[in-house]
Amino acid sequence: MFLAPDGDEIEITNAAAEFLGEAMPLDRLHTAGNADMSVALRAQLGNMGWFALALPETKGGSGLTAVEHALFFREVGRLCGPVDILAQSLAAHIADEHLRPAIVSGEQGVALVVKDGSRARLIGAADAVLALQVDQQGGCLFDIASTAFEERASLDIANSLRIGDLPQANRVAEVADDRLWQLGQLGTAAMQIGLAEVALELIVEYAKVRETFGRKIGSYQAVRHPCADMALRAEAARCQLWFAAAAIKEGRSDATVHLDAAKHLANQAALANADTNIQLHGGIGVTDEHHAHLLLKHSWLLGKLFGTKRALLARLLDARVES
Template sequence: MDFRFTEDQLLLTESVRDYLAAIHGQEVLRRLDQGDKRDPAIWQGLVEMGLPGLLVPEEHGGLGLNLVDAAPIAAECGRCCLTEPLVDTAFVAVPWLLAKGEYSQMAAIAAGVVKYPLHHSINPWVADGSDGEALTSVDPLRLLVRGGGGDDPQLLNLAALMTAAQLVGIADAMLQQAVEYAKIRTQFGQPVGAFQAIKHQLANCAVAIEFAKPVVWRAAAAMQDGLASAPVHVSHAKVAATDAAMLTAETAIQVHGAMGYTYEVDLHFWMKRSWALAGAWGSRAFHLKRIDEAVLGSALQIGPQATFA
């Protein structure tokens, strides 16, 4: 069985990465943070790229792709610290509504007319919601209102999956920033990246990220195929991605000499986004409990004989 992404999937992901890098760089994050947090032109650009309609069926004006196609795109949204609610609307709300047989808003979502806030009891807030008391987030570019909602497990799993995908993209971006800084920051007459201790720390981050990625892609495939074990794979993905992002954030701060905490260093945008998403759609403890219950309760068979079952 070939688990690699297809050439078309890789090309789509690369195209989105290049586009987001061009329109949503570090200077844009600072402009948004000092202004209204949102820019309609950015959303319109995403619409013109066809991204809100990525999972919308073709007969409703979308591209008709699936969760495996969407997961690496969500990672790219994390990589650029995207402010617009593309992931929540296009990669969570759309498959959730489709699973319930609700098609009435598909065309509007694909056209970029509708942004769909997600309400769930696991979160005491709603991101990009229009009603409710405004809340302050650790991430200055997240717009939250007080809220909650039902307890639909499908919504929880889809949102946790795409949150994990964003976290690996965020971790990738933080690692890249740390590596670049280690090349130019000097100590004792040489770049700090030349010191073995720094190399080992950055290598540990790279290993954690690369180990988390296939776990996230596996969870996306399990959700797409409707496997009974999908919730456990999602929890595994959320834990692995959270751990990779937290380790990378801490390491990147240390490489920057703790300056990463400060507003003057761009790293803080990604660091704060990783903190915010780590607790979104289920904490690490919540997802570890789901994994423990599945494994210890024998609901999930483990071992080489069950790996590809």
Template structure:
């Protein structure tokens, strides 16, 4: 099972790529929403969206990963929007139109300080929320604040509530906006039970698209550099040892793309193997981006560790993204419970 790259999806990839190449980062989000409708691709038409699917959003996220362009697409149009779709039709009808057209940005508060996403950091008692959520995508600026609680429910919280404190944090990856959200007895509007395990699968699959895009572009930049950097009278890309290393990276990137596309296809199809494929995509795409970014730094030599070169941006994205929605080792552990146990005596 893999994602079919139809003519429409290829055209979408090309249009988004052109827009990102020609638009200053601060103007990308209004254009993505106004001209392409990116925020509403996976939102049904009855809620103001385009009625496409997460496969189309996957295409956009992969292009955003290539350029490391900061937008609220992952946190607002995927994580928060899908949480609403999975939880409450009434809340979806009220909140999703603004998310779909990009006029509203939504944030979902979930994980604790330990970076684990299997148990929410916030508790709820009679509509009162207490706890501190970390790693909240766009949490300090979002106009809509959703909170996942330990009882498996989703709440809406007024961002103006004095019992709510939202603080932007300095991140290693400066292209990813994260915040800490502290709730000290904040009033919450319960929207209903939310399947958090499935929502995390959605998040991991979407993140894997970004990681594949970033890894592919980092490899392209590295290959281009080896063709122009001359040592011992010839481009370093002519040395067989480096060719082998770059070939290995190419295989890694393509296998990561396959894993990401397979997980996205299974997710949209509602296939029973979705949790396992989502975990595989999270692990393999995280490790691939880290490997490619590390080789990018090394093969660029001294320039690769300067602030002026983009290599450090991909390196920081690689390590920041690996921890988002659970560390790869957590998903490896999860895979041990999802995959069938081999029968003794079988290969």
């Protein structure tokens, strides 16, 4: 696979889409209490082996690559999947042989840590007993089972938010390797592209049935042209994501450069497409009952994880790629 999935990759994509569509449909977010992974969903994902997709076989995983990792999280993104799915998957790579089975099976939940000055923001279910902090140098896994955190309101309905102090003495695993960051960046970029694709699909379907002045709105240039822009943004970001995933798989020296570019394009595509989707839907696009606002809020959060606009562009400014 280089710029498009084929063969077994398509089968994995279809299997993930079918499973996730039943396990966590987008409609769930219109009902209170469906943020994060539930205990049941975490167990289902663990039983299916999705947390260990890119984990080496020597560590009890499926032994697949960054390509399959990206394909799976693209499907997660299409359903505004909670961020703790990614945290759980990454934690499996850092945990030791004693802790890893509980993470891979979904028995123990993992929240994602985002630094907030001297404190930490935790994104994930309240029953998570582990917290994962990742940066470009590596990652740390903390035991937070006995640590109290303050609940905070979250703009993104798909994820809950807590804030507090990490118990530095309770580090249960640590690694100095940029691969963890790469998989996190690849996963969030893939989720963003899934969002961008769904936003396009929603407005295209609506444009086929909504009429104004006796004509379908899809017949007007004011709708067709923005839809074309949405399609172009999604396609450009998707192609860059596939290239970045293949570059990681092949061990290219410039893989991190392509990954930064993929995350930047994915952030742009998701946010712009989600916003355009709302605008073209008109009045219905700003209602709480519609999916449109879910995509926008989720894309804002994902855009802040594993590479923001300023950080990505700063690294890309002097980047070099293989000839």
